[in-house]
Amino acid sequence: MYWMQRAQRALDNPALNVAIEAGNILRKPVVAFFGLVPFYPNANLRSYTFLVQGLGDISHGLVQKNVGFVLRRFPDHRLDVFCAQVRPCLVVGDENPMREPERWRKVVAERLRVPLWTVDADVIVPSALLVKEQYAARTIRPRIRALLDEFLVSPGNPKARTPWQPFKELASLPVSSDLLAGFPIDTSVQPVSTFHGGTRAALDALARFERERLSDYSNQRNHPDLDGTSQLSPYLHFGHIGPHTVALAVKNSNAPAADREAFLEQLIVRRELAINFVKFNPSYDRLQGVEPWALRTLKEHKRDEREHLYTGDQLENAGTHDPLWNAAQQQMARSGWMHGYLRMYWAKKILEWTRSAEDAFEIAIRLNDRYELDGRDPNGYAGIAWAMGGKHDRAWGPERPVYGKIRYMSYASTSRKFNSKGYIERVKMLAPGGGDD
Numbered sequence: 001m002y003w004m005q006r007a008q009r010a011l012d013n014p015a016l017n018v019a020i021e022a023g024n025i026l027r028k029p030v031v032a033f034f035g036l037v038p039f040y041p042n043a044n045l046r047s048y049t050f051l052v053q054g055l056g057d058i059s060h061g062l063v064q065k066n067v068g069f070v071l072r073r074f075p076d077h078r079l080d081v082f083c084a085q086v087r088p089c090l091v092v093g094d095e096n097p098m099r100e101p102e103r104w105r106k107v108v109a110e111r112l113r114v115p116l117w118t119v120d121a122d123v124i125v126p127s128a129l130l131v132k133e134q135y136a137a138r139t140i141r142p143r144i145r146a147l148l149d150e151f152l153v154s155p156g157n158p159k160a161r162t163p164w165q166p167f168k169e170l171a172s173l174p175v176s177s178d179l180l181a182g183f184p185i186d187t188s189v190q191p192v193s194t195f196h197g198g199t200r201a202a203l204d205a206l207a208r209f210e211r212e213r214l215s216d217y218s219n220q221r222n223h224p225d226l227d228g229t230s231q232l233s234p235y236l237h238f239g240h241i242g243p244h245t246v247a248l249a250v251k252n253s254n255a256p257a258a259d260r261e262a263f264l265e266q267l268i269v270r271r272e273l274a275i276n277f278v279k280f281n282p283s284y285d286r287l288q289g290v291e292p293w294a295l296r297t298l299k300e301h302k303r304d305e306r307e308h309l310y311t312g313d314q315l316e317n318a319g320t321h322d323p324l325w326n327a328a329q330q331q332m333a334r335s336g337w338m339h340g341y342l343r344m345y346w347a348k349k350i351l352e353w354t355r356s357a358e359d360a361f362e363i364a365i366r367l368n369d370r371y372e373l374d375g376r377d378p379n380g381y382a383g384i385a386w387a388m389g390g391k392h393d394r395a396w397g398p399e400r401p402v403y404g405k406i407r408y409m410s411y412a413s414t415s416r417k418f419n420s421k422g423y424i425e426r427v428k429m430l431a432p433g434g435g436d437d
Ligand SMILES: Cc1cc2nc3c(=O)[nH]c(=O)nc-3n(C[C@H](O)[C@H](O)[C@H](O)COP(=O)(O)OP(=O)(O)OC[C@H]3O[C@@H](n4cnc5c(N)ncnc54)[C@H](O)[C@@H]3O)c2cc1C
Pocket: 221, 229, 230, 231, 232, 233, 234, 236, 237, 266, 267, 268, 270, 271, 272, 274, 338, 339, 340, 341, 343, 344, 347, 368, 372, 374, 375, 376, 377, 379, 380, 381, 383, 384, 386, 387
């Protein structure tokens, strides 16, 4: 059986492939199990809606591969109960470096009476091969590049040779939007219409990006007014599309080499650096996770006067004096996604405008995880640690109030780099939920 957690897809899924190949060798059928639980930290109606939208494509894709699909939800979500019913000879799971799913995996491993194999299905280079925490992009890049010939290849899509035969006593919920009815989750953040979950929607977004934006990606990626990036992060976060599918499409496209390389740098080097950070640094969601030089400089500037001071609520309600920051916050709250260039500015200003770096860190993680569809992800923790704590960055001069040696971004220079007025106007048109007002 395949215990699907992070890699929520049937397409190009290395963990599912291992289950299918093992089943074929053992002449056994394969079933995938998905248990929907309400206690994923900081997830809410917005993120769960996106997740549930992806289940139809999973079910359809598994049928094509002769693999069964059993879907259950809390309180009937338990893997050990399911295992007692189907009595698998082998359980294959996918990996996730985040604290909570990692803990669930350990609990399950102790309870199972059959082998549990896990596969790092959502990275190009398996994260265990990097052995320890890497200092920066420049240290992980050569290590990753040296392994790309081996790992940047299509995972393939094998089919189970012994088709799964469902049996009546094995309860499975139908895939429908009713799955969330009465589910005990936080409903205070509404779903968005800007993104629809699922592998098909992810493939459409990838095709659109290749067709319309990849060819000028290296120029346009820092222009929030132009939407020049792929907007694939929610799909990558939920595993609706895997990094192999995206990386190979871009690598083999006709776009200029500079654009392909710039994109693959983000998708592979930066993304896998973030995964490395979360896998090997137990303080990934706390200020303590950053380097000693950064902690020192922030401490030295702890008592600096702040020109503006805001509470978490004021920030959440986009109530600052800065129209660009407010627009970025509103883009995230209303559409479930903020442009990457502004994420840096957004986080740095929270550092500048709150009482302490610890408070700033906590507020940024809370807002990011609450509103971004791609939140609760290694990229978010690494991004916030980079912006506020110089993680994977270096010390910068001249030293500034509050920031010390952490790299600074000003309103004047940031808003000059793109048509910030156009961006702010566009965000104003966004209705809550993401569509145009
Ligand atoms: C403060 C801050 C918070 C962030 N929070 C998140 C988050 O919660 N979830 C998230 O997925 N990303 C986060 N990022 C990283 C990055 O901003 C987003 O991944 C990117 O903007 C998503 O848009 P896209 O898919 O159009 O990116 P593209 O430019 O099209 O890039 C393609 C993919 O590469 C990866 N990628 C791009 N930029 C980065 C980066 N800087 N670091 C790591 N991977 C990257 C993402 O998986 C992205 O989907 C954060 C960055 C910062 C500075």
